[in-house]
Amino acid sequence: MKQYKTIIILILFIISVNKLNAENSMHFGFFGGLAIPNDKVSQFFNDTKQHVKVDSVDTLGNYFLDKAANIGYHLKIQGRIELANNFTFVSTVGISRFNEGRYDLIVPLGNNDTVLAITQSTTNIVPISVGINAYLFKKFLLPYINADLVYNYVSYSYDIVMKENIYYPITKSPTTMHRLGYSVGVGIDIDLYLISLNIETKFNAVNIIKYDDKEPTKSYFTFLVGIVF
Numbered sequence: 001m002k003q004y005k006t007i008i009i010l011i012l013f014i015i016s017v018n019k020l021n022a023e024n025s026m027h028f029g030f031f032g033g034l035a036i037p038n039d040k041v042s043q044f045f046n047d048t049k050q051h052v053k054v055d056s057v058d059t060l061g062n063y064f065l066d067k068a069a070n071i072g073y074h075l076k077i078q079g080r081i082e083l084a085n086n087f088t089f090v091s092t093v094g095i096s097r098f099n100e101g102r103y104d105l106i107v108p109l110g111n112n113d114t115v116l117a118i119t120q121s122t123t124n125i126v127p128i129s130v131g132i133n134a135y136l137f138k139k140f141l142l143p144y145i146n147a148d149l150v151y152n153y154v155s156y157s158y159d160i161v162m163k164e165n166i167y168y169p170i171t172k173s174p175t176t177m178h179r180l181g182y183s184v185g186v187g188i189d190i191d192l193y194l195i196s197l198n199i200e201t202k203f204n205a206v207n208i209i210k211y212d213d214k215e216p217t218k219s220y221f222t223f224l225v226g227i228v229f
Contacts, residue, residue, distance in 0.1 A: 027080040029198060031226030035074040035096045040216035041206070042069035042101020042121045044156040044175050069098035069123055074222045076127075086135040092148070096125040096204075096220065114163075121158040125206060125220075127151070129183065142189040142196075150181040152206050154218075179207035179218075189228060198226040 043065075076094025083089055105117040131148030155176045185202025206218035 025082045027082075027196075027228050029078045029080065029226050029228035030076075031078065031094075031198065031200070031224045032073070032075045033222060033224035035072040035098065035220050035222050037069045037072065037098050037123075037220040038218065039065060039068040041098055041125075041218050041220055042123050042156075043103070043216050043218075044121055044123075044158065065102075066104045066118075067100065067102040069101035069121075072096055072098035072123075072220075074224060076224070078226075078228075080133070080228070086138060088133040088135065088144075090129075090131050090133055090146070090148070092127070092129045092131075094127050096127070096222070098123040098125075098220075116163050118161040118163070119158050120161075121156050124155045126153040126155075127181070127183070127204065128153075131183070133187075140191050142191060144187055144189070146183070146185045146187060146200070146202065148183045150183055150204070152179045152181050154179065154206065177207075177211070180209045181205045181207055185222075196228040198224075198228055200224045200226070 074094060074096045076092050078090055078092040081089040099122050101121040101123060103119045104115045105119070106113050106115055127150045129148040129150040131146060133144040133146050135142050135144045137143070153176070181204065183202045183204040185200060187198060187200030190197040202222050204220050204222060207215065
């Protein structure tokens with residue numbers, strides 16, 4: 001229920017700001033570009049140690065990162081409301097997608113470590129955010145600093161390749177989580193009168209509030225270009 005309360009609070013905040021600034025100029029933008037994840041974005045479990053059964057004997061196995069998630073892409077739509085003193089309220093919904101995060105399940109068998117299973121994951125992050133653009137000046141070029149509070153819906157899907165006949169502790173189905181995060185960045189609008197071109201780079205922290213201490217810290221950078229109407 002906590003995640004739904006967060007969404008409701010964000011929606012009510014957006015509506016209230018919209019009413020308070022109905023007389024001010026509103027703009028909409030569409031953005032797209034690259035998303036570069038840290039090596040924990042594709043990790044869909046908290047503890048790297050899992051129990052597996054080998055030849056009817058319980059053996060402690062370890063997951064090892066073989067390949068972090070690839071560079072992905074990020075798409076978003078954004079609403080803007082101009083405030084006073086070079087500040088602009090922004091509300092954004094987007095999606096980031098990362099493919100091919102790979103983890104190997106390794107257990108000691110005899111004198112050698114053996115790979116028993118390979119898991120390849122795809123990660124989707126849907127950020128819903130509210131924040132502020134603080135413009136340094138507003139002329140033909142409009143550079144700004146941005147800060148957002150972000151609600152992240154994160155889903156994982158994965159494929160499992162079995163190397164041995166074992167009991168595997170993870171079911172082959174999507175998993176999800178809901179986390180509060182933030183983003184900070186810099187950008188620049190280029191005023192072309194009817195439209196504005198935008199270039200923006202941001203650091204995105206996915207889970208500043210975690211489920212437990214073992215949950216890995218997930219983050220990624222975005223490099224985007226866009227059009228604002």
